Amino acid sequence: MAGAGSAAGSVPGVPGQPVVVRALSLLAQFTEQRRALNLSELARLADLAPATALRMVRHLTEWGALEKLEDGRYVVGVRLWEIASLSPRGHGVRQIALPYLEDLYEVTRHHVLLAVREGHEAVLIDRLSSRTATEVAYRVGGRMPLSTTAVGQVLLAYTAPDVQEELLAQPDGEGGGPGRVPAKDLRALLAEVKQAGAAVVRRTHPSQTVSVAAPIRGAGGDVVAALSIVVPDAATQAHEMVPLVRASALAISRSLGHQGKASGAWRHPAPAARGNSSA
Amino acid sequence: MAGAGSAAGSVPGVPGQPVVVRALSLLAQFTEQRRALNLSELARLADLAPATALRMVRHLTEWGALEKLEDGRYVVGVRLWEIASLSPRGHGVRQIALPYLEDLYEVTRHHVLLAVREGHEAVLIDRLSSRTATEVAYRVGGRMPLSTTAVGQVLLAYTAPDVQEELLAQPDGEGGGPGRVPAKDLRALLAEVKQAGAAVVRRTHPSQTVSVAAPIRGAGGDVVAALSIVVPDAATQAHEMVPLVRASALAISRSLGHQGKASGAWRHPAPAARGNSSA
DNA sequence: AGTGCATTTTCACTCAGTGAAAAGTACGAT
DNA sequence: ATCGTACTTTTCACTGAGTGAAAATGCACT
The missing domain is CATH 3.30.450.40 (GAF domain)
Structure with a gap:
């Protein structure tokens, strides 16, 4: 990667942030009040060059972490929600x-x-x-x-x-x-x-x-x-x-599998995985 | 980055996948049945070198997309869930x-x-x-x-x-x-x-x-x-x-703001943002 | 003490990622 | 129509962030 903040202008505050973190920081710009953001807003907020933001946003979109609206703005995608539901x-x-x-x-x-x-x-x-x-x-x-x-x-x-x-x-x-x-x-x-x-x-x-x-x-x-x-x-x-x-x-x-107080005198066979496979 | 699939062994099938996508593909390995994965499982499933997987997983964890359990396994983090809730x-x-x-x-x-x-x-x-x-x-x-x-x-x-x-x-x-x-x-x-x-x-x-x-x-x-x-x-x-x-x-x-049938004869002032600011 | 497996560190190589600049696009105002 | 502004997208030459093989470390069984 080019000098994220070494030589040229850029903000010296965030010099060599790893790519992955930068990409995630794009996601982090979405908030309750800002559910839909366009590219330049994203780039500005995440402190990235527009070209860089574009490339990343494309990857995120391609994968489903973001979705592109008709008006060009981006929102958090269902794919991300889907995986997050495994948290x-x-x-x-x-x-x-x-x-x-x-x-x-x-x-x-x-x-x-x-x-x-x-x-x-x-x-x-x-x-x-x-x-x-x-x-x-x-x-x-x-x-x-x-x-x-x-x-x-x-x-x-x-x-x-x-x-x-x-x-x-x-x-x-x-x-x-x-x-x-x-x-x-x-x-x-x-x-x-x-x-x-x-x-x-x-x-x-x-x-x-x-x-x-x-x-x-x-x-x-x-x-x-x-x-x-x-x-x-x-x-x-x-x-x-x-x-x-x-x-x-x-x-x-x-x-959740908690065995009452710490008086581990006796134990049930085992609450096992409890896969909560339903819902 | 090194030749993801050019020279050495590696799987030629996934040569130059962008970093961001590879990181996301780690997240994608979590499923209903596999809610907690250790590093080697993640690396194997996502088809990444262990060292690479480690680096990425660290970034993801640092940011909160993943959380590390005491037993060393990783699970999807609340931070990701939080952002996904904006979808x-x-x-x-x-x-x-x-x-x-x-x-x-x-x-x-x-x-x-x-x-x-x-x-x-x-x-x-x-x-x-x-x-x-x-x-x-x-x-x-x-x-x-x-x-x-x-x-x-x-x-x-x-x-x-x-x-x-x-x-x-x-x-x-x-x-x-x-x-x-x-x-x-x-x-x-x-x-x-x-x-x-x-x-x-x-x-x-x-x-x-x-x-x-x-x-x-x-x-x-x-x-x-x-x-x-x-x-x-x-x-x-x-x-x-x-x-x-x-x-x-x-x-x-x-x-959701849908104006009944497409008979756009008259329109309400505007359903506006409808911030669903509660919940 | 020894074996097998997972995690982590090291390191030299290099290509994926970078960002400035320019071109393209969309929209409004005049 | 014509200019202006702001956003998006493409281009391109440069380079350091990311890479993975290999080795070291750690850990759990036996």
């Missing part, structure tokens, strides 16, 4: 958790959320909402802050200490939105969450709501996702919800 | 169609399917199924043949003639499974489907069922997806379902 932490947990989410929704008739941690944020894997429920700020596939949401706090509380430190060390950068919590308080908060096996967060912003979240464990015993319900503040005493959410989360954990 | 023809239609699918499900209590065409097959975008309903063969994110399924026939019937010809010209290759239909009969069948605005397929294989599918149109007026219900053969006269499915499909089409 264990994406559609994977969703598939298994869905029936339980539905039960929880059936019983409460409030928002039910399922999220996993991805880097310094939580990603919303699925959401069930009645059309008449209160508004929620997040969409499926979108990201939510770790420290200020119930699911986020649960995921954070059960994260390996080293990663946790890394996150707590962060200044206020990123999503330091409304309810920014000082690292000190957060540390204490996370301890409480772990203690209680659930997080309860009161919110006033989009509307008056209370979220209750609990951890979901995988076969390995570590927390792989978080389950949450969001109820209008006026509704039931929020804390009454804690056992319900925890129980549902435990049920999902069991479906 | 208009994937999660996009799903988001908009979901409420209507739910209504249809509520009323019938049978399987409800949503699918789009991708190349020579249909991809199942979403499925609602009661736990007690009859079995279905396909999973969300999976592929189904065009010519032998109700959704497939609908998608095929409304495909641009040139693509249609290309598909009909095919020998028996691909999914030529149980109910292989001769090209001639299929042509007539598709005409009927277009005439009726729906496809009805009777099936005996996994179980005795009847599928009824209808086309969903996008803002441009062309068919972008197909809606279907699958009922046990014993149930209601299948043909009674046709109006129901067609009506649901029309409702979804409207939500």
